[in-house]
Amino acid sequence: MRIALVSGNREKLPDAVIPFGLLYVAASIPEKHSRKMIDLCFEDDPKAALAAQLREFEPDLVAIGMRNIQNTDYSGMTNIVNYYRELMNTIRDTTQAPVIIGGSGFSVIPSELMETLRPDFGISGESEEAFPAFLMALETNEGFDKIGNLFRFEDGLLLKNPPPPDFIDMRTLPRPDRSLADPRYSEQFGIESLQTKRGCPLQCDYCTYPIIEGRVGRTREAADIVDELEFLSGQPNVHHVFIVDSVFNLPRTHAKSVCREMIDRGNTMPWTCYINPLGFDAELASLMQRAGCAGMEVGSDSGYDPVLKRLRKGFTTQHIRDLHALALEYDVPDCHTFLLGTPSEDFDDVLRSLEFIVDLDPFTAILMAWVDDYEALDPELAKRRLALREKIHRILDDNKNDFPWWAIPALEVNYAPELFKTLREHGLHGPLWQHLRGRAPARAHRRKRLRATAKP
């Protein structure tokens, strides 16, 4: 079969990221099939480029990777779903080949996206086993009902198979097929992706990550991970590696063994990861620092304990404070993401969180007003949520000048394409929040108070 792999993602904030999941899926396709990557990230006219490349390749199957369904508050709600609808129309107008869709964005609301986009098939969650099984089913026209998490239409009705009995064993998984990645990702952004494990055992209220990866942690061998890191270090134009694990330090023992392996092999490639305050201690902070960690992103979410409890984060503001103290002591810059105005949170709760952030004074904080994934499909819900978002954005706007190291994507404060471009032109790579402030010892400690008067 001739398989067209279409990566629809065009988001370049904070970086353009390789279609990592689709590259993993590509590596699972049996050799006998031919494949072509159609990556729309850098195309001026994505629909025209898609049509032209499909016409030329004449595929027997079109496989779309849908990474994002929203851009989580960069500028409110953008309708990425509409864009995918247009891509679907282009595909239908160009080829008779069946269409399958998958990816992290798709996995978050698969049934709704099947109904909205009307591809022939969809697979939610990790797909390195399901996709080759699907190819076999397509060739023989049987066995569709045995493929875990497969969605399909029969007589116009949406059918969904149950999940597979087991998650994929990461130790046996081939590496992603990076030969299919557009060189402009590294040439223009210089950042690569690396996965050390899948699954997060925690149960934070809103979180979609366990839907995509499952709750069962599946780790790779430290030596194998660092082999891949060394391979990336040898690639031209790769200046930074992002460890894409939902949470790098759960389990903590695994994170420590990966760091030890990096130290033993003298890793010099800077890297960033997601860290949870629950699995963090002095030994890990020290190992991360020695292993080349350039910064950690912490999903702190709220600075008010009742909200953390409602979000079922499993940690308290004290855990956040402890983590920050270690970050300072071991000089690992900490970037905390705060989601302001989550469901059940009122404006007073938001103010309490902001007071906490001012008091904590982390290396930087990314402040975002909560956007519900279903807003992409429900305009009424989107309208209701917008009022609180606007109020939150007003108070952030009032305070932004006093805290120049805060990043506020919706206001384009320290999070704007032009700024990022300039920083990159100056040779700065990696998550750009890492360049917003001086490192710990030199850091001016400017204790400020929050201006709590949001304009009406």
Ligand code: B12
């Ligand atoms: C790491 C990460 C980041 C890093 C990426 C760094 C890097 N260099 O790669 C950073 C911080 C930059 C980032 C930014 C953003 N991210 Co992000 N990110 C993630 C995270 C944690 C992992 C992504 C990843 O690489 N996974 C590993 C790969 C191997 O898995 P995968 O992509 O899911 O692929 C598997 C399956 O989905 C499937 N699959 C994939 N493609 C296809 C195609 C077909 C045809 C099939 C059948 C199957 C299939 O099989 C793959 C292999 O098993 C996910 C959450 C998560 N746990 O999944 C969010 C996630 C993907 N991000 C998300 C979002 C929204 C964003 C941002 C828009 C904004 C933001 N605030 O986070 C930006 C956009 C960046 C961009 N350019 O697109 C959302 C997307 C869904 C949604 N709600 O819209 C997610 C799911 C988190 C969430 N909020 O729910 N992100």
Ligand code: SF4
């Ligand atoms: S720790 Fe992070 S990935 Fe895990 S459930 Fe909570 S928010 Fe999601």
